[in-house]
Amino acid sequence: MSDIFEGIGTATEGGLLSRAIEPDSGAKPPHPHQPARCLNCDTPLTGAYCHACGQQGHVHRTIGAFMHDLLHGALHFEGKLWRTLPMLMFRPGTLTRRYIEGQRARFVSPMALFLFTVFLMFAIFQVLGFTAPTDLQGPAGSSGTVEELREEATSEIADLRRELEGEDLTDAERTELQAEIGVLETFLHENPESALSELTRGIRDGAAGPEAPAPDNEPADGIEAPPTVRADLSDLATADSGIAWFDKALNKWRDNPSLMIYKLQANAYKFSWLLIPISIPFVWLLFAWKRRFKAYDHAIFITYSLSFVTLLFITLSILGAIGVASWIPTSMALLIPPIHLYKQLRYTYDLSRFSAFWRLLVLSAFIWIVVGLFIQLLLVLGAF
Template structure:
């Protein structure tokens, strides 16, 4: 139950953040009880908002009005959301192009929609239980038990050799493994990289330098191996806090697809990327709800395979006014770029989680 309330709170938080990027558009009628002059600057009112300072003409002083503002700001963006959502789902290219060309008042801005979608996605993930695991059975404590067990077995073998007085080659092999296990136990205690082999031949925590950069290998890798559950939790938290980094990471790759077309600028690509990411977050929200119905899991998997590329194709073709062939080959290249972007973003999250 606490996860449900946490999820609702996260969704409301997302709506309030998004409202900071999406103020009222001014497309509303004057209130019948508003004064003739603005209560803020005194200028004559000719509409619902002051033409001099922008304040709303009618101001309330009731708790009912306050609660309405709270729910209004947290849960929806006036009627613009219901103009934007169908366009985002069924005509993403036209939405992108119309917003770029100046039709802003009737649509939710891409950044506001993206923020709301990200917070809503993680709110729903919390409610349905799609969260990072916090406990692992292969952590340092388990590794220590395995190493101690293997060390005891090797010492027993050595004692048997002493009693039987067999060849020294076998003794040197066992003594080498004992020294390696004792060294592994020391490394486990300090949190360093370590490697040892159990009696059944299982390799535990192979000792490697992942990057060759001491600060990363001793910082990031050490923390991941010391407490993988905590690091996964920090990655999940950082994912929605820094999800906006996907936008600047993606813009250069989209620009490469149109580098020789001067008609399209970086701003166009930013709107394209942000609306596309907004759609993906809302798609994840819908598909995550299918986890509540295990019999429909196949439908969610099928949707994840076919819907994103089809949506990207439509957004590319109509957002940039492309032919079918031009949109298709750009979709293929962009599909490869997406993996590069996700890998870059994952590396950022790994670094953020360690410091």
């Protein structure tokens, strides 16, 4: 239940944030009960808004109006949204081009729509339970409880004893099995931590055997053999790179992976806007020789495209949660994005079918690079 309320709060936060950068447009008739002069600057009113300070002419003073404003501002229920969404879904290139060319009052701005959809997506994820796992453990708890380890050791001893009864074992193999059994029995009666370290050492030494034959390339008498270096995975797990900031981040991931994954998820929507500046240079490369298109055009294109993908993720998540056959969301996830991106490319930049198609292929490869860079940036941000 707490996830549901947290999700609603996240969606509301996104709506209010998008409202802050996307105010009402001026396409409203004057309210029949608004005063003749602006209540803020006393300028004569000629429409629904003051042309001097921008304040709305009619000011509400009832609790009902306050609740209406809350829902209107938080959830962005207004005419612009319902004009924008159908075009975003079915005519994305036309929407992008019309906004770039100056039709701003009719449509929700790409940044406001993007912020709202991102917050809404993570709110839906919280309601549906798609959150970061909280039961991951660091090295201290990765081996389970002592009782669980004792049960595993008892079972392992039984398996080793049955294996020891085999008649086709060599002396070295019998010695190895006996060493393992001895260390496991020590674990059951003594300090588990010291026994575990002894187990690793015993298995390694027992594998060589007391009378292990010398290797064929043993050096001749009088020639000193090169030193042997032993290393196992535990050594690698605790190794440091020597780079202070990198080791600090790595230690945080080792010590508390659940916290770090939670921070990664939280940063994913807080810094999702970074996808836009990261993507702009890659889209620019597709049109570097066309002076007609500027970085601003690419930014609008990217932002509307990301908004659509976010809405698609929301739809697929809901379909999966209500039990729709898995092939339906899978097919939608594979087919809809490239078709939508092709249509947006072609009509935003006025391209031929061939030009839009080859740019779609290149941009599809660029997308994976952008996602990789974004994830790496989140990992760095989560470590500090």
